[in-house]
Amino acid sequence: MRTITHEQLDDIAMGAAVLGTGGGGDPHIGKLLAQQALKKHGPVTMIDVTELDDEAMAAASAMMGAPTVMVEKIPRGEEVIEAFQRLQEFMGRKLDATFSAEAGGLNSTIPFVVAATLGLPLVDVDMMGRAFPELQMGTPTMYGISATPMAIADEKGNSSILNTINNTWTETFARTVTIDMGCSAMIACYPMTGKQLKETAVAGTITLNETIGRTIRESHQQHLDPIESVRGAVDGFIIWHGKVADIARRTETGFARGTATIAGVGEYAGRELLVDFQNEFLIARDSDGQVLVSTPDLITMLDAETGEPITTEALRYGFRVAVLALKCDPRWRSQAGLDLVGPAYFGYEAEYVPVENRFGNGAPNQEGSND
Amino acid sequence: MRTITHEQLDDIAMGAAVLGTGGGGDPHIGKLLAQQALKKHGPVTMIDVTELDDEAMAAASAMMGAPTVMVEKIPRGEEVIEAFQRLQEFMGRKLDATFSAEAGGLNSTIPFVVAATLGLPLVDVDMMGRAFPELQMGTPTMYGISATPMAIADEKGNSSILNTINNTWTETFARTVTIDMGCSAMIACYPMTGKQLKETAVAGTITLNETIGRTIRESHQQHLDPIESVRGAVDGFIIWHGKVADIARRTETGFARGTATIAGVGEYAGRELLVDFQNEFLIARDSDGQVLVSTPDLITMLDAETGEPITTEALRYGFRVAVLALKCDPRWRSQAGLDLVGPAYFGYEAEYVPVENRFGNGAPNQEGSND
Numbered sequence: 001m002r003t004i005t006h007e008q009l010d011d012i013a014m015g016a017a018v019l020g021t022g023g024g025g026d027p028h029i030g031k032l033l034a035q036q037a038l039k040k041h042g043p044v045t046m047i048d049v050t051e052l053d054d055e056a057m058a059a060a061s062a063m064m065g066a067p068t069v070m071v072e073k074i075p076r077g078e079e080v081i082e083a084f085q086r087l088q089e090f091m092g093r094k095l096d097a098t099f100s101a102e103a104g105g106l107n108s109t110i111p112f113v114v115a116a117t118l119g120l121p122l123v124d125v126d127m128m129g130r131a132f133p134e135l136q137m138g139t140p141t142m143y144g145i146s147a148t149p150m151a152i153a154d155e156k157g158n159s160s161i162l163n164t165i166n167n168t169w170t171e172t173f174a175r176t177v178t179i180d181m182g183c184s185a186m187i188a189c190y191p192m193t194g195k196q197l198k199e200t201a202v203a204g205t206i207t208l209n210e211t212i213g214r215t216i217r218e219s220h221q222q223h224l225d226p227i228e229s230v231r232g233a234v235d236g237f238i239i240w241h242g243k244v245a246d247i248a249r250r251t252e253t254g255f256a257r258g259t260a261t262i263a264g265v266g267e268y269a270g271r272e273l274l275v276d277f278q279n280e281f282l283i284a285r286d287s288d289g290q291v292l293v294s295t296p297d298l299i300t301m302l303d304a305e306t307g308e309p310i311t312t313e314a315l316r317y318g319f320r321v322a323v324l325a326l327k328c329d330p331r332w333r334s335q336a337g338l339d340l341v342g343p344a345y346f347g348y349e350a351e352y353v354p355v356e357n358r359f360g361n362g363a364p365n366q367e368g369s370n371d
Numbered sequence: 372m373r374t375i376t377h378e379q380l381d382d383i384a385m386g387a388a389v390l391g392t393g394g395g396g397d398p399h400i401g402k403l404l405a406q407q408a409l410k411k412h413g414p415v416t417m418i419d420v421t422e423l424d425d426e427a428m429a430a431a432s433a434m435m436g437a438p439t440v441m442v443e444k445i446p447r448g449e450e451v452i453e454a455f456q457r458l459q460e461f462m463g464r465k466l467d468a469t470f471s472a473e474a475g476g477l478n479s480t481i482p483f484v485v486a487a488t489l490g491l492p493l494v495d496v497d498m499m500g501r502a503f504p505e506l507q508m509g510t511p512t513m514y515g516i517s518a519t520p521m522a523i524a525d526e527k528g529n530s531s532i533l534n535t536i537n538n539t540w541t542e543t544f545a546r547t548v549t550i551d552m553g554c555s556a557m558i559a560c561y562p563m564t565g566k567q568l569k570e571t572a573v574a575g576t577i578t579l580n581e582t583i584g585r586t587i588r589e590s591h592q593q594h595l596d597p598i599e600s601v602r603g604a605v606d607g608f609i610i611w612h613g614k615v616a617d618i619a620r621r622t623e624t625g626f627a628r629g630t631a632t633i634a635g636v637g638e639y640a641g642r643e644l645l646v647d648f649q650n651e652f653l654i655a656r657d658s659d660g661q662v663l664v665s666t667p668d669l670i671t672m673l674d675a676e677t678g679e680p681i682t683t684e685a686l687r688y689g690f691r692v693a694v695l696a697l698k699c700d701p702r703w704r705s706q707a708g709l710d711l712v713g714p715a716y717f718g719y720e721a722e723y724v725p726v727e728n729r730f731g732n733g734a735p736n737q738e739g740s741n742d
Contacts, residue, residue: 158540161532169529176547
């Protein structure tokens with residue numbers, strides 16, 4: 001158990017955007033919302049999942065929608081409380097804690113707004129160890145945990161409670177309601193007992209966010225190479241250095257979708273990397289179509305100068321980036337995990353190859369093996 | 372207060388399809404579902420709205436969706452209970468009665484399934500005095516009554532509770548959820564006290580349905596002209612006799628939309644009537660674009676031989692029909708009513724002219740006046 005204050009949120013939001021793999025919302029908006037709530041209501045108590053009573057009941061707090069829309073339709077702050085309160089009302093009980101649904105600049109910080117405002121502890125977990133675009137893509141789904149009852153609310157005062165037979169249906173209904181709400185909405189979902197959360201969640205994600213964010217900040221203070229610092233903090237792989245040559249994006253079926261083309265520089269000169277995204281980066285391929293990294297492993301873009309993560313909606317022509325790849329939570333590599341979030345789910349024929357097999361020590365081919 | 376049995380449902384379903392103006396669901400399916408429920412659970416007590424306690428709480432039971440889909444995806448029967456029970460669960464109380472949302476072969480009979488199964492009285496009202504395609508198009512909307520909390524459920528076990536800031540938002544969310552549910556769903560909505568229902572609903576619609584249905588049945592037994600019999604029973608106007616020359620229909624944005632072209636016969640020979648529909652018939656125009664009848668007044672197609680109503684999804688090339696027009700509930704003719712359901716709402720430039728001004732005694736022009 002420890003207390004999170006205004007200052008630590010800087011690091012948490014920054015680090016969360018690294019694990020957010022291009023999605024999960026803007027870290028600046030997320031940080032400001034959370035800091036505003038802490039200023040008004042006081043600091044938040046963060047607990048390890050092991051500290052949560054087995055019988056306690058907690059639920060995730062998050063924003064849902066297209067990040068391209070969220071940067072224009074900025075949440076006011078306390079409105080994110082609405083969905084959580086609607087869920088409590090439906091369940092006929094107070095909830096004992098909240099937690100983050102996914103890592104991301106907004107979705108790692110929004111739960112702090114809920115925790116601060118309602119005086120609840122925040123559990124140091126998330127349900128992905130990264131960000132994924134769809135609601136059923138949480139580790140609890142692999143254990144048969146229902147995402148519902150789930151509450152969804154907009155800034156106008158509309159809300160809905162969903163009860164579904166599985167988490168794919170939850171995604172279906174929540175996505176269309178989110179689109180009706182203007183492509184962004186607040187949600188409270190995956191209500192779970194302490195016991196369930198201990199079994200199913202990814203432990204320590206908020207602390208990892210903070211570590212990554214602190215690493216970036218300290219690399220500036222200590223004049224270290226920020227890219228290498230981040231890579232070291234997450235035990236990741238730098239798979240590309242380049243310049244954004246093209247960014248094609250569209251907001252479609254409630255998602256920000258598109259492809260970023262990164263022209264290589266340095267040792268990558270003369271080649272291009274194409275990175276597709278659906279809110280989050282899904283797959284990185286070279287110009288020959290050779291897969292370098294794919295879901296469920298993480299692909300994230302770092303500003304080549306500062307090491308700061310760049311979300312897909314902030315990515316612009318001419319940006320100098322380093323592309324970082326990270327190993328995912330090992331459960332995503334099971335058959336059940338790959339069925340939920342593997343490249344085939346997103347429509348790619350490529351077979352999943354763990355990132356360390358392509359880029360780790362002893363990898364057969366540093367350029368990526370053939371699929 | 373009176374008891375409705377198996378036999379009376381024949382008349383109610385048939386008559387309801389006349390007021391259903393082409394929509395409101397198939398009377399045969401509706402009748403069978405209700406009769407099955409009465410067979411299992413016993414007859415239903417129907418009460419006048421004046422008999423309902425001011426403090427009692429009632430809600431409408433209905434099917435929502437495209438009738439073209441409902442004839443293929445036939446409700447099983449007791450599944451229509453689900454939405455009603457979800458609403459009770461959300462409201463944290465038992466409801467005291469149910470009622471019909473609109474007149475229609477299915478939506479006048481579905482509430483009998485709920486009433487029989489749950490042992491509730493059915494109030495002899497509806498909220499339109501006819502059928503309309505959208506959820507906000509109920510007389511209570513004109514009085515500021517909310518359609519929510521509303522429950523919506525599918526046959527698979529998924530459900531949602533909606534809470535919205537106005538009834539147009541209710542329609543928006545409920546329609547997309549219905550589409551996700553496969554274009555048909557069960558709903559429970561417009562929870563109201565007895566006092567509110569007395570003020571806002573259209574009283575006696577179920578009894579009127581029964582009267583119309585009985586008139587059709589007796590016209591057969593007594594070898595009377597069924598068309599003239601129905602017209603007399605509803606104080607309506609026969610505006611056309613013809614043969615279906617074309618029927619263009621599509622299921623779009625969750626509605627059955629299209630146009631029926633009726634080639635005139637007898638005194639109408641050599642001319643065509645075009646009737647547009649969105650679940651319900653909206654507007655009848657001759658080949659010159661001259662409006663004969665429009666919402667909120669009722670347009671309904673009767674089989675020329677039997678006088679039985681034909682829903683839009685049952686309408687086929689070659690059918691011989693008489694087109695009957697009826698005056699709507701007078702509240703629909705107010706500015707608030709026309710804003711909700713007048714021709715302009717449906718995208719037509721025509722100004723609303725009450726049907727009796729065009730076709731009644733003393734009408735300036737039996738062929739319809741110019742707009």
